[in-house]
Amino acid sequence: MLDRITGTKRTVEANGHLPVDANLITEPAQLASRVSAWEAVQAARNIQRPHTLDIVGRVFDRFHELHGDRGFRDDPAIVGGIADLDGRPVVIVGEQKGASTEENIARNFGMPHPEGYRKAMRLYRLAEKFHLPLITFIDTPGAYPGPEGEERGQAEAIAQSILLMARLQTPIVVVILGEGGSGGALALGVGDVVLAMQNAIYSVISPEGCAAILWRSPAEAERAAKAMRVSGPDLLELGVVDALIPEPAGGAHTDHAATAAAIRTALAAQLAKLERVPAADLMSARYERFRAFGALDEAGAAPPPPPPDSWWRRMMKRPSS
Amino acid sequence: MPFGRKPNEFPSHLWTQCPSCNEMLFNKQLARNLNVCTKCDHHFRLGARERIELLVDKGSFHEHDAALTSGDPLGFTDSKPYPERIAAAQTKSGEKDAIITGEATIGDNPVILAVMDFEFMGGSMGTVVGEKITRAAERALAERRALVIVSASGGARMQEGTLALMQMAKILGALARLDQARLPYVSVITDPTTGGVLASYASLGDIIVAEPGALIRFSGERVTSGTVGEKLPTGFGKAEFLLERGFLDQIVPRPQLRERIGFFLTAFRAASQDLRWSL
Ligand SMILES: [Zn+2]
Numbered sequence: 001m002l003d004r005i006t007g008t009k010r011t012v013e014a015n016g017h018l019p020v021d022a023n024l025i026t027e028p029a030q031l032a033s034r035v036s037a038w039e040a041v042q043a044a045r046n047i048q049r050p051h052t053l054d055i056v057g058r059v060f061d062r063f064h065e066l067h068g069d070r071g072f073r074d075d076p077a078i079v080g081g082i083a084d085l086d087g088r089p090v091v092i093v094g095e096q097k098g099a100s101t102e103e104n105i106a107r108n109f110g111m112p113h114p115e116g117y118r119k120a121m122r123l124y125r126l127a128e129k130f131h132l133p134l135i136t137f138i139d140t141p142g143a144y145p146g147p148e149g150e151e152r153g154q155a156e157a158i159a160q161s162i163l164l165m166a167r168l169q170t171p172i173v174v175v176i177l178g179e180g181g182s183g184g185a186l187a188l189g190v191g192d193v194v195l196a197m198q199n200a201i202y203s204v205i206s207p208e209g210c211a212a213i214l215w216r217s218p219a220e221a222e223r224a225a226k227a228m229r230v231s232g233p234d235l236l237e238l239g240v241v242d243a244l245i246p247e248p249a250g251g252a253h254t255d256h257a258a259t260a261a262a263i264r265t266a267l268a269a270q271l272a273k274l275e276r277v278p279a280a281d282l283m284s285a286r287y288e289r290f291r292a293f294g295a296l297d298e299a300g301a302a303p304p305p306p307p308p309d310s311w312w313r314r315m316m317k318r319p320s321s
Numbered sequence: 322m323p324f325g326r327k328p329n330e331f332p333s334h335l336w337t338q339c340p341s342c343n344e345m346l347f348n349k350q351l352a353r354n355l356n357v358c359t360k361c362d363h364h365f366r367l368g369a370r371e372r373i374e375l376l377v378d379k380g381s382f383h384e385h386d387a388a389l390t391s392g393d394p395l396g397f398t399d400s401k402p403y404p405e406r407i408a409a410a411q412t413k414s415g416e417k418d419a420i421i422t423g424e425a426t427i428g429d430n431p432v433i434l435a436v437m438d439f440e441f442m443g444g445s446m447g448t449v450v451g452e453k454i455t456r457a458a459e460r461a462l463a464e465r466r467a468l469v470i471v472s473a474s475g476g477a478r479m480q481e482g483t484l485a486l487m488q489m490a491k492i493l494g495a496l497a498r499l500d501q502a503r504l505p506y507v508s509v510i511t512d513p514t515t516g517g518v519l520a521s522y523a524s525l526g527d528i529i530v531a532e533p534g535a536l537i538r539f540s541g542e543r544v545t546s547g548t549v550g551e552k553l554p555t556g557f558g559k560a561e562f563l564l565e566r567g568f569l570d571q572i573v574p575r576p577q578l579r580e581r582i583g584f585f586l587t588a589f590r591a592a593s594q595d596l597r598w599s600l
Contacts, residue, residue, distance in 0.1 A: 145540035293487035
């Protein structure tokens with residue numbers, strides 16, 4: 001039952017080759033070359049990279065944006081709405097960066113305020129209410145850290161978003177488009193399937209922030225990025241993402257259309273699988289997916305275990321029902 | 322207690338200066354007063370073991386998962402390898418990681434209790450904290466107990482990278498199940514609680530209380546003022562500020578915590594008529 005939602009890789013062990021449908025990368029070995037963590041950071045932050053609305057405009061047949069959190073204002077750093085993919089309506093929520101300095105100022109550089117997360121939650125509930133799949137796009141340096149955010153409950157908004165996604169009774173596909181900055185990313189990041197672009201990054205703190213604290217110099221960001229293992233292949237190995245969506249040679253910024261086409265293929269395949277899964281199975285598989293993260297050593301017992309098996313791999317090892 | 326300045330006539334192993342009222346406090350007396358200044362009620366930080374003793378019905382605490390210790394999932398090294406940092410923190414504190422969990426009763430209410438310790442690597446949340454809180458919530462669900470978490474943390478543990486971040490989703494998955502089962506969760510926020518801990522379980526209690534004067538912020542002070550380049554008003558990010566902004570139910574002085582938590586838990590149990598969550 002559950003293996004239906006694991007999708008592309010479940011027959012790997014059975015037939016001994018990689019049937020990578022939807023062109024997804026599920027093993028770092030599938031990549032011709034592996035970029036360094038720092039190259040990935042720069043690619044993920046490239047201002048020419050396609051951002052959420054570029055992708056949404058190219059991937060979906062129609063899209064109507066829905067504004068506002070119904071409480072305070074419409075946060076331009078988070079966009080959302082209803083779109084359709086091959087006649088299938090879906091709810092979209094994504095973090096939005098700008099393609100120029102001017103746009104970035106308007107979008108607060110993709111750093112949402114609490115009301116942005118509250119808008120996201122409103123749309124999550126809408127998806128659940130009408131049984132629409134939810135697709136989220138992550139692209140943020142992090143939640144806005146300024147005093148207005150603190151005043152309006154940045155931490156509470158993020159916590160509630162994560163909690164809501166964990167319990168939302170509708171299929172969720174997460175795509176990390178560019179930068180996955182900490183809790184501000186995870187607020188859109190709890191899904192049944194978590195995909196990342198080949199050159200996307202995901203980290204618990206920005207490499208600069210980590211470097212400032214542990215190396216006492218933001219200039220050591222390159223080292224911090226490597227140590228924290230923020231690149232796509234790292235995330236695959238850690239099981240944090242289930243698969244990478246390949247980017248055009250030269251990176252997503254060189255060809256928005258081809259990037260969007262790869263995302264569309266991936267989404268269509270994942271949605272087709274997820275939609276057949278009964279809600280109860282979906283909920284328990286989502287719980288187990290995140291429950292599995294932890295590398296623990298019960299003292300006196302074995303040496304530290306290897307990094308956790310990815311969710312895909314664990315599912316594959318189960319006999320199919 | 323490593324607080325405050327120490328004029329020579331007040332050796333620090335005997336005396337601590339209150340950072341709030343500058344009074345020199347005799348350490349033994351300070352400890353007897355639950356690490357609260359006898360003159361101005363300033364709340365000093367409190368270790369997890371002392372905290373547990375203060376919160377639970379006498380002798381009711383039994384620790385769980387005491388042996389859990391962190392691996393080194395990323396092979397992380399900054400100026401020192403991560404396993405060395407863990408070992409040093411363990412030696413210094415006598416604890417395995419930044420949290421202690423177990424079962425107890427509070428005002429005769431059966432609870433699972435999780436208490437963080439800021440002294441262990443800044444109370445940072447890695448896979449051990451994540452696993453122990455998740456197990457605590459799962460145990461509360463299985464045994465129909467209430468869950469009480471006392472937070473004190475600088476946030477997620479950088480040395481465990483995205484696996485530390487994932488603990489937030491893991492814990493909240495378990496809290497969602499607890500909520501669906503109508504079991505109470507009380508979040509107690511103590512000084513300081515910031516970052517990923519505040520942006521996950523600390524902010525989600527059915528009841529959220531904090532200790533007076535506790536620093537409670539999403540971003541570190543340096544981040545907020547550095548990013549925005551403005552001076553922040555006094556009291557910004559303190560418990561009293563959060564109460565005023567609507568993010569806390571109450572500020573409860575330390576000596577009243579046990580009784581107050583017991584009051585809420587008893588009320589929830591009574592209101593459920595069938596005593597559903599009692600054992
Ligand atoms: Zn004082």
